[in-house]
Amino acid sequence: MDTLPARPATDPGYNFGYLDEQTKRMIRRALLKAVAIPGYQVPFGSREMPLPYGWGTGGIQITASIIGPADTLKVIDQGADDTTNAVSIRRFFARVAGVATTERTAVATIIQTRHRIPERPLSAGQILVYQVPQPEPLRQLEPREAEARKMHALADYGLMHVKLYEDIARFGRIATSYNYPVMVNGRYLMAPSPIPAFDNPKMHRMAALQLFGAGREKRIYAVPPHTEVQSLDFDDHPFKVWRADRCCDLCGAPDSYLDEVVTDDKGGRMFVCSDTDHCAERRGAGHRGPLAGHALQEIAEGKS
Amino acid sequence: MSMTREPLLLVEKLRKHFTLHLQGGLVLGVLDDVDLAVAPGECVVLAGPSGAGKSTLMRCLYANYKPQSGSIRVHHRGGFVDMANAAPHDVLAVRRETMGYVSQFRRVIPRVPAREIVAEPLRAVGVPGPEALARAEAMLARLNIPPRLWGLPPATFSGGEQQRVNLARCFVMAYPVLLLDEPTAALDAANRRIVLTLIDEAKRRGSAIVGIFHDEEVRDAAATRTFTVRPQTVSDTTAA
Amino acid sequence: MSAAEPILSVRGLSRRFGAIAAVREVSFDLWPGEVMGVVGESGSGKTTLLHLVSGSLRPDAGTVLFRDRQGAMQDIQAMSEPARRMLARTDWGIVHQNPRDGLRMNVSAGANVGERLMAVGARHYGNIRGAAEDWLARVEMDLGRIDDLPRTFSGGMQQRLQIARTLVTHPRLVFMDEPTGGLDVSVQARLLDLIRNLVAVLGLSAIIVTHDLAVTRLLAHRLMVMQRGQVVETGLTDQVLDDPQHPYTQLLVSSVLAA
Numbered sequence: 001m002d003t004l005p006a007r008p009a010t011d012p013g014y015n016f017g018y019l020d021e022q023t024k025r026m027i028r029r030a031l032l033k034a035v036a037i038p039g040y041q042v043p044f045g046s047r048e049m050p051l052p053y054g055w056g057t058g059g060i061q062i063t064a065s066i067i068g069p070a071d072t073l074k075v076i077d078q079g080a081d082d083t084t085n086a087v088s089i090r091r092f093f094a095r096v097a098g099v100a101t102t103e104r105t106a107v108a109t110i111i112q113t114r115h116r117i118p119e120r121p122l123s124a125g126q127i128l129v130y131q132v133p134q135p136e137p138l139r140q141l142e143p144r145e146a147e148a149r150k151m152h153a154l155a156d157y158g159l160m161h162v163k164l165y166e167d168i169a170r171f172g173r174i175a176t177s178y179n180y181p182v183m184v185n186g187r188y189l190m191a192p193s194p195i196p197a198f199d200n201p202k203m204h205r206m207a208a209l210q211l212f213g214a215g216r217e218k219r220i221y222a223v224p225p226h227t228e229v230q231s232l233d234f235d236d237h238p239f240k241v242w243r244a245d246r247c248c249d250l251c252g253a254p255d256s257y258l259d260e261v262v263t264d265d266k267g268g269r270m271f272v273c274s275d276t277d278h279c280a281e282r283r284g285a286g287h288r289g290p291l292a293g294h295a296l297q298e299i300a301e302g303k304s
Numbered sequence: 305m306s307m308t309r310e311p312l313l314l315v316e317k318l319r320k321h322f323t324l325h326l327q328g329g330l331v332l333g334v335l336d337d338v339d340l341a342v343a344p345g346e347c348v349v350l351a352g353p354s355g356a357g358k359s360t361l362m363r364c365l366y367a368n369y370k371p372q373s374g375s376i377r378v379h380h381r382g383g384f385v386d387m388a389n390a391a392p393h394d395v396l397a398v399r400r401e402t403m404g405y406v407s408q409f410r411r412v413i414p415r416v417p418a419r420e421i422v423a424e425p426l427r428a429v430g431v432p433g434p435e436a437l438a439r440a441e442a443m444l445a446r447l448n449i450p451p452r453l454w455g456l457p458p459a460t461f462s463g464g465e466q467q468r469v470n471l472a473r474c475f476v477m478a479y480p481v482l483l484l485d486e487p488t489a490a491l492d493a494a495n496r497r498i499v500l501t502l503i504d505e506a507k508r509r510g511s512a513i514v515g516i517f518h519d520e521e522v523r524d525a526a527a528t529r530t531f532t533v534r535p536q537t538v539s540d541t542t543a544a
Numbered sequence: 545m546s547a548a549e550p551i552l553s554v555r556g557l558s559r560r561f562g563a564i565a566a567v568r569e570v571s572f573d574l575w576p577g578e579v580m581g582v583v584g585e586s587g588s589g590k591t592t593l594l595h596l597v598s599g600s601l602r603p604d605a606g607t608v609l610f611r612d613r614q615g616a617m618q619d620i621q622a623m624s625e626p627a628r629r630m631l632a633r634t635d636w637g638i639v640h641q642n643p644r645d646g647l648r649m650n651v652s653a654g655a656n657v658g659e660r661l662m663a664v665g666a667r668h669y670g671n672i673r674g675a676a677e678d679w680l681a682r683v684e685m686d687l688g689r690i691d692d693l694p695r696t697f698s699g700g701m702q703q704r705l706q707i708a709r710t711l712v713t714h715p716r717l718v719f720m721d722e723p724t725g726g727l728d729v730s731v732q733a734r735l736l737d738l739i740r741n742l743v744a745v746l747g748l749s750a751i752i753v754t755h756d757l758a759v760t761r762l763l764a765h766r767l768m769v770m771q772r773g774q775v776v777e778t779g780l781t782d783q784v785l786d787d788p789q790h791p792y793t794q795l796l797v798s799s800v801l802a803a
Binding site: 363393 | 734765
Binding site: 168236 | 625626629648651652654655658659660662663664665667668669670672673690691
């Protein structure tokens with residue numbers, strides 16, 4: 001069975017969680033407001049963080065403000081726990097908060113993510129923190145910030161369907177495949193961050209709390225547990241999840257979101273679960289895909 | 305003739321002068337205290353020398369010119385509308401339903417075919433499209449416009465043809481009040497006779513007609529009586 | 545046609561920009577099916593008046609009342625922002641002089657027409673597409689270009705597209721600001737024919753701001769002449785053009801070749 005990961009010692013040179021307490025309070029107030037108005041973008045005083053914008057500064061500030069010594073943190077980037085960004089952020093919080101970290105979705109209390117929602121359904125008590133590059137779903141269509149805000153205030157969202165119309169006119173279907181706009185609680189239009197549209201249905205009535213942080217854009221928004229989250233669509237072109245029509249080459253999962261991996265310079269490729277923890281868990285339970293035992297798996301497992 | 309009936313057009317104390325602000329406020333007096341009543345079935349021909357103000361009176365009656373004072377009451381929808389003082393949309397309603405005008409000046413709407421120009425007044429009072437076109441074509445045919453021209457804009461037509469399109473546009477409606485300013489000026493004898501027949505039909509229908517005809521033959525045939533417009537002296541007083 | 549009550553009733557509308565009185569004490573009624581031309585040279589206040597009446601600019605004084613579909617007179621300034629927005633995209637239409645102000649240049653022609661429908665809740669792609677095709681045909685545009693971006697269109701085509709986009713929700717009142725300005729003469733003439741037909745067929749009420757008297761002769765039932773923010777003369781179009789009373793109107797009329 002699982003043993004809880006070892007708890008490293010906090011670096012005494014930093015306040016717990018890196019941010020000072022006043023900043024954390026400010027961010028928590030923004031979070032409370034965000035939770036109270038699901039999908040509404042709350043401005044906050046984003047701080048300079050020890051990594052560049054675009055690397056998850058919004059998500060990190062939220063995590064830093066809500067994390068406590070008893071928490072267990074998981075960080076994923078495009079579903080993977082072992083990418084540079086994920087590893088650095090995990091290491092960062094181990095150092096500045098001394099919290100336990102994990103790669104296992106099931107035991108994490110806080111999961112900070114970039115561009116994915118884990119395959120395993122999240123449960124009550126867990127918190128999913130999204131890193132958001134562009135919180136304003138209307139930005140592409142309405143560049144004027146004041147006008148975009150007014151459109152939110154008046155729930156004036158017809159324009160968003162213009163984009164979906166363009167997709168159908170050009171491609172015969174809604175071709176938006178990530179950052180697919182959603183209506184939250186029937187009121188606010190929200191950018192779900194660049195997660196694949198495949199993940200959109202997981203947001204709907206999720207048992208876990210979902211928090212969104214955009215560091216450069218200085219916005220925080222939230223979806224409280226069990227909130228309605230509907231992907232926009234047309235009556236005659238309903239929202240549909242598109243997924244490569246095959247199973248994971250390593251674990252054989254027929255229903256997970258897949259990454260295409262080029263394996264050599266002769267056109268060889270394989271499809272594997274983008275959620276590395278999910279894949280490993282399935283393999284641990286004895287599931288096998290068509291290319292199980294491939295060299296890539298050896299590498300992956302040697303590392304994890 | 306029902307000469308005893310109430311007049312359809314009643315002009316009282318009509319005064320009209322032009323102030324030419326661009327010429328130092330030069331005032332041209334044209335009409336002074338004109339009184340005129342036209343009963344159903346009457347064709348009143350305006351007489352007087354050139355420049356006496358016959359056309360100006362005509363244009364005042366149609367509200368194309370704005371008189372300084374007096375009234376021009378037209379029987380319309382069971383009441384009277386004063387063309388000298390009515391609101392634009394009331395004047396337009398009178399023009400649409402009650403009062404037709406054929407001018408010696410032809411102003412064609414660019415790029416609109418002849419049959420559409422003639423059908424337009426019918427459509428404006430709610431006659432359905434196909435019926436309006438059929439009636440328009442019948443009237444064009446009556447006025448000897450060859451069918452090959454019906455689908456063309458009149459801008460390229462001869463003067464006489466344009467004049468007849470104008471006449472067709474007016475006579476396609478059975479207006480209770482008709483204003484005819486030199487309607488036969490550009491027409492040959494055969495077409496003049498057709499116009500006289502149309503005028504005669506309008507009189508028998510009970511229309512009140514005011515006309516200006518230079519052609520004596522037409523004038524004598526059309527007139528039930530003559531109204532002389534007195535020439536005004538050109539004033540050189542400067543407006544304040 | 546001549547309904548008993550006006551669709552728009554404007555009283556005492558005034559607006560200053562600093563020391564300049566851009567619009568002074570303007571009042572008028574517009575009747576259903578009536579097209580009113582507002583003429584005057586640049587700086588006479590006609591465009592400001594259009595903005596005041598259409599609610600995009602607040603007046604310093606005066607009221608604008610609009611008769612809604614239920615027959616009630618609505619005070620434009622007193623309306624809530626959402627109600628005014630809804631009005632602007634349903635019962636009202638605005639055709640700008642520069643198509644760039646009225647079109648979304650980065651979405652297709654079809655989406656430009658469909659946007660107003662989507663904004664009022666249309667959520668059936670097939671129906672929206674159908675309406676867009678219908679309106680592109682009505683403004684005589686090539687249906688093969690429905691998925692092209694407006695910036696690939698000529699000026700005249702952009703203006704047609706703007707008209708289609710405006711009329712798709714069947715507005716009852718349309719504001720046009722120099723709708724044929726900036727187009728060359730032959731394109732202008734065809735566009736005028738189109739507007740003239742649409743206005744007549746749809747029975748639109750319209751206010752057309754222009755400095756081109758020939759445009760008003762063709763389109764407007766009556767005119768309002770403005771000079772230095774004030775209305776100096778009003779009347780039937782042909783009356784104002786053929787028998788202008790005010791010195792300024794006489795100057796305007798005498799300044800054009802055979803309007």
